[in-house]
Amino acid sequence: LAKTTQPISMDSYEGQEVNITCSHNNIATNDYITWYQQFPSQGPRFIIQGYKTKVTNEVASLFIPADRKSSTLSLPRVSLSDTAVYYCLVGPQGMDSSYKLIFGSGTRLLVRP
């Protein structure tokens, strides 16, 4: 099982760009990298997923270097409502439903006014 390492916490201010990096040195060939956001007393919410290079959607960008041993979640112009815990997970998705995803510690992001 690919293990992930993230910073425990990060602070930012409204309007700034936030980059959270995740290390996954033993990522497997068929593993995807997925980021989730979790607010208190709620289930994790999918943010973005990628396999290599760069992926962008309406809420974030995900940068993955060629060796795929790390990834960076980029949140443009954060707001107070982006205060949450962000989890990076690696593993096969979808059809390989027998694979169980293990959560790391996550990164607790605090956005200040």
Place this chain on the structure above:
Amino acid sequence: GAVVSQHPSWVICKSGTSVKIECRSLDFQATTMFWYRQFPKQSLMLMATSNEGSKATYEQGVEKDKFLINHASLTLSTLTVTSAHPEDSSFYICSAPGVFGNSPLHFGNGTRLTVT
């Protein structure tokens, strides 16, 4: 998009009683579902994998006789906490994998269990 519904969202029970938590995939079928437990300020911890039509697979250290899992159909998995004790108070979350290609896991909104 795919939705996983969890019920109830919160429950308070007395020590020694049992509590059932339901997890439903609303618009897709899930032969596998995952149950997690989360204590305050901690990450999600995988408890077990629920398999439709067969026994659940429990993670090391999780008592299968205490946390009964039943995957009755392709859209429903239940977790029953039997003879609950205050230390079982936690946030329980279920999830189901997507069915297309590289679809991510879909999570329920969790159930806050408080045992008094």
